[in-house]
């Protein structure tokens with residue numbers, strides 16, 4: 001599903017955040033992306049969401065070359081991708097319902113469809129009873145689950161998560177990982193950037209490791 005072919009990313013100023021990275025992630029896989037702070041994890045994800053463009057090399061997602069997408073293509077491509085941020089980036093003065101509804105409203109879905117799908121997504125993350133709350137009234141773990149509901153409400157083929165358990169204690173981190181596992185079990189491809197090696201080690205998924213922008217050799221790459 002995801003193919004990186006000799007991808008490098010050099011930022012303005014000359015710093016090379018990714019150096020000649022080649023790897024593949026198959027459809028339906030769940031994979032962790034790890035590495036020290038500054039190793040290039042967020043850059044890798046930002047290339048996949050087409051927020052950034054590679055300086056050289058090719059990225060293909062589901063047969064589409066990301067390098068050549070027009071602005072309109074990018075908007076369409078992003079509908080298939082659900083993004084979970086570490087700090088969840090919720091709108092704090094809007095209800096949980098409205099936060100989760102946001103991607104559907106942007107996509108121009110009809111109000112009845114929005115209602116149905118937001119409730120289904122909130123149900124999946126166990127927060128249906130809190131749809132009228134504002135995020136400030138929720139715990140950190142609950143806020144992260146709202147962020148996940150917002151990422152999955154469009155039924156994406158691919159979920160990208162950047163340090164989704166960064167601010168959570170071990171028990172809540174496990175709950176969040178179980179949610180990703182459930183989405184993966186029904187066929188969604190999941191890529192999670194995390195530096196929580198303890199958590200990753202306890203889970204039996206493939207790991208891509210970055211070190212100073214280079215992918216470390218692994219027999220399963």
Ligand SMILES: Nc1ncnc2c1ncn2[C@@H]1O[C@H](COP(=O)(O)OP(=O)(O)OP(=O)(O)O)[C@@H](O)[C@H]1O
Pocket residue numbers: 011012013015016017035036037038039040041042043044195
């Ligand atoms: N927009 C940018 N302009 C210039 N340099 C950048 C930019 N974004 C990231 N970098 C640099 O690229 C390197 C990789 O950053 P990146 O955010 O991808 O790492 P990371 O592995 O996600 O780190 P962390 O775990 O701390 O979030 C860092 O040295 C960072 O300073």
